[in-house]
Amino acid sequence: MDLARLQHLNKARVLVVGDVMLDRYWLGDTGRISPEAPVPVVKVSSLEDKAGGAANVAKNVAHLDGKVGLLGLIGQDDIGQTLERILESENIHSQLVSVTGLPTIAKMRVISRHQQVVRLDLEETFTQAHSRLLLEKLQQVIDDYDYVLFSDYNKGALSAIQEMITVAKAAGKVVLVDPKSSDFSIYKGADFITPNLNEFKLAGGEVKSEEALTVSARKLLAEAGVDAMLLTRSEQGMSLISQTEKHHFAAQVREVSDVTGAGDTVIATLTTMLGAGMDAKDAVEVANIAAGIAVSKLGAATVTPEELSQKLGQYLIENGEHYQAPLDDVHQHIAFAKRNGERIVFTNGCFDILHAGHVKYLAQAKAMGDKLVVGLNNDESISRLKGADRPINPLDERAMVLSALASVDWVIPFGSEAEGDTPAELIAQLSPDILVKGGDYKVSEIAGAEHVLSTGGRVEVLDFLNGCSTSNIIKKAQATE
Structure with a gap:
């Protein structure tokens, strides 16, 4: 193939x-039978057109x-x-x-408790x-x-x-x-x-x-x-x-x-x-x-x-192949997912050398919603943040490894000196439902948190897995040379 x-x-x-x-859907709960006829009464709480x-x-x-x-x-x-x-x-x-x-x-359906109560066809x-x-x-x-x-x-x-x-x-x-x-x-x-x-x-x-x-x-x-x-x-x-x-x-x-x-x-x-x-x-x-x-x-x-x-x-x-969505298409994919009612989770990092702590953290982030977007620092950004000898792995390779994980749906590069190498602008563009950050942070310290909260989303802080860090891996590798 x-x-x-x-x-x-x-x-x-x-x-x-x-x-x-x-396709029109009226969705709601039902808890009683109509006094007018032996049919359930559905209290409509939302309407979806597709x-x-x-x-x-x-x-x-x-x-x-x-x-x-x-x-x-x-x-x-x-x-x-x-x-x-x-x-x-x-x-x-x-x-x-x-x-x-x-x-x-038009096909109009009344749905209650994941069951179709009736369908009305206009045609x-x-x-x-x-x-x-x-x-x-x-x-x-x-x-x-x-x-x-x-x-x-x-x-x-x-x-x-x-x-x-x-x-x-x-x-x-x-x-x-x-x-x-x-x-x-x-x-x-x-x-x-x-x-x-x-x-x-x-x-x-x-x-x-x-x-x-x-x-x-x-x-x-x-x-x-x-x-x-x-x-x-x-x-x-x-x-x-x-x-x-x-x-x-x-x-x-x-x-x-x-x-x-x-x-x-x-x-x-x-x-x-x-x-x-x-x-x-x-x-x-x-x-x-x-x-x-x-x-x-x-x-x-x-x-x-x-x-x-x-x-x-x-x-x-x-x-030996791998698919990565063209960057121009990723924003459209995310928009499609939102219209389908899926919750978008966003997190970010360098992910220079992927390790067990990263994998666990990303799986926890994905579990909070339906789709996970990973903002990935570009090479220039990592060099400014970590030093001239970083990154170990270039952007394309880091993106490929991340996007191969079952927990990751999209990878989007970011990072400019003018923005302080933060994903704040990217988060504002995507408006995720949930923003996740790993480490010992207060919500007020997290880039993009203010925007997410202002749009009705939430911010979560997760602990990293003890003993796992890219810096430690690099030190161990250097010590064995």
């Missing part, structure tokens, strides 16, 4: 076309650092405006077409004429992208998909389809389709044996005029099948919390990896890993490059 391609995820230029919708359907596919691509555009249909209503604001905040270049007389599709099916409006928009923007991903939820936006695929292929684009129709022939010309097992059976696929599955899959591909199929098989994993090859990938063993949106994650990851230059087999392998991560989360979850990197750790070790 060419893991160096993980460094080129932002090279993927993907246009998602399909049925967009808003991109759904094809918009969630685009969100998955964006969170993997792909450059993504989105075409879809919305109504002329508040829900459509809300969806557009969400997409803008997710770094998705959306060009949604608003139509009169029909609402923006009407879009017509062929509406779909042709998307076809016109596709023709206008197609040259800006290399991959076209059709996300079909059978809501009408892709009624003209045969013509859309023809336009995309004529423009030399790679086409992927997450199908909903049992007639795969409407996807003629696509490079990949990604049905789940139930969709495969409805289309005429046989599953009584592995041989029957493979034969029927190839028959369906030939009849439909599609090059390859990525068949997602739930707990049985997934299979990449073409007329000449078949590769099977076992399901990733993780605790399943929610399978919502797993298919979105699969096709978004596959497309992004192809766009980064991976071959199909490797791209599917990464997509399979991404699916395992996604189903371990609640709701329609996304996967980050850092999460993939951690899960791919064995490959990384075997190949």
